[in-house]
Amino acid sequence: MSSLFDKYAPLQTRVDMMMKIGQDALGVQFDDILDATRGRIGNREILLAGTNNYLGLTFDEDCMKAAQKAVESHGTGTTGSRVANGSYAEHIDLEKALADHLGMPSCIVFTTGYQTNLAAIAGLAGDKDVIFMDADAHACIIDGTRLTGASTIRFRHNSPEDLDKRLKRRGEIEGGNALVVIEGMYSMFGDIAPVDEFVDVTHRHGGYLYIDEAHSYGVFGPTGCGIAEEQGVLDKIDFISGTFSKSLASVGGFCASRHKEFEITRKIMRPYMFTASATPSNIAAARAAVEKVKAGGHLRSNLKERAQQLHAGLKEMGYDLCADASPVIAVRRPNEAVAAMEWNWLIENGVYVNLAVPPGTPQSSSLLRISLSAAHTEENINAILKAFGELKSAQGEMMQNMAAKLAAE
Known part of the structure; x- marks a missing residue:
């Protein structure tokens, strides 16, 4: 008789290979997070270069105080959805703050970033609509389309x-x-969309443009609204979604619209209606972070400088980089085994990056993915570059060791 888990045998084989090479790169346990750029595993301090903490606000004093105050005032959880249990004043205040920042009349806050696209896309597209989706769309966008009856x-x-x-x-x-x-x-690659051109094409055909700025809100634009603002077309975007877990240093998400009719979707979005609302501490931290984003020109400037520094250094070493300089820098590796081996070497030598492998990557790529923070210093980037330089020198010996480990039973 077959097992319910037989279908995962190919995946188990890949996990077994990873564990032969070293530790589980997709299940790292940090014993402590010291600040926005440093963690601890055992007695070793690790330089964090894979956290998506783009503005470095997770240890910002104002954001932490806001979260602490919210817990003291409202407790640790909401214990239900906003439809069933009502909204806290903080939920509504955060929606207004985000709507004002983006210059849009409507904004809905969700409990997670993933849930945001799941709910909003499923709520917007009906059976007779057609969704046109970028080939490299994130998993939550793909899953959102699957909840609709629309053609994709x-x-x-x-x-x-x-x-x-x-x-x-x-x-x-x-x-x-x-x-x-x-x-x-x-x-994954850190590449930038030509949003201004997409606006033109979409509206010329009478369509609506939905842009996910999860990794770009706070990072780009004069006031941090994202790529649409950077390219001067923010006022032409129909729907813009984002997350609190990157630049806003919390957990949650939002979708805003220049169409005030968007508000009606609160009544039909199942992931919004049947999920407990975001906790007071998460909402308060994100609300404080919005103000940091608006005033964060200096943070964005440092982030851009550090991204250019790292990109130029890695390129000079001969690494294959997937896109131009941005806060996400993806280093393409020959295959999954090599990427896992190199990931293990880097963390053993004090640098944490992301191991990114298929099916979660474009073009079936195996990547060492780096995400930078405004909290990173020039010295931090030099340390990352030093590690990648030494990694290149050690590759011959590592390949021999990897072959021996994979051959051993």
Whole structure:
């Protein structure tokens, strides 16, 4: 008789290979987080270069005090959804603050960033609509489309031209609309979308543009609103989603719209209606962080400088980088085994990055993914570069060791 888990045998084989090479790169346990750029595993201090803590606000004094005060005032949890248990004043205040920052009349806050796209996309697209989705869309976007009855058409990554062709080919959507979904900065490669061109193509065909700025809110634009603001088209975006777990140093998410009618979707979005609302501490921390984002020009400036420094250094060493300089720098490796081996070497030598492998990566790539923070210093970047330089020198010996480990039973 077959087991319910037999279908995971190929995945188990990959995990077994990873464990032969070293530790589980997808299940790291930190014994302590010391600050925005330092952690501890056992007695070893680790330089954190894979946390998505773009503005370094997780240890910001104002954000921490706001969270602590919220717990003291409202307790640790909300114990139900906003539909069932009502909204706290803090939920509504955060929605207003985000809407004002983005210059949009409507904003809905969710309990997680993943849930945001799941709820909003499923709430917006109906049976007669068609979703046009970038080929490299995040898992939560893909899953959001699966909750709808809408048809889904993928277009080539970051290609307004291919979108234009597919919208023309699809023609007029009888009784429905086109919803185009893209991201601002893509989380794996760190590449930037030509949002201004997507606005033009989408609206020329009468569609609605939905942009996920999860990795770019707080990071780009004069006031930190993201790539749309950076490219001067923020006021033309129909829907913009984001997360609290990156620049806003908390847990949660939001979707804002220039269409005030978006408010009606609160009544039908199942992931919003049937999930407990965000805790007081998460909401309060994110609310304080919004003010830091608005005034964070100096943080964005340092983040940009550190990204350029690291990108230039890695490129000079001959590493294959997936995109131009941005806060996410992905180093392409030959295969999953090599990437896992090198990830283990880096963490053993005091630098934590992300191991990113298929199916969660574009083009079936195996990556060492680095995400930088405004809290990183020039010295921190030099330390990362030193580690990658030594990694390159050690590759021959590592390959021999890896071959021996994989051959051993």
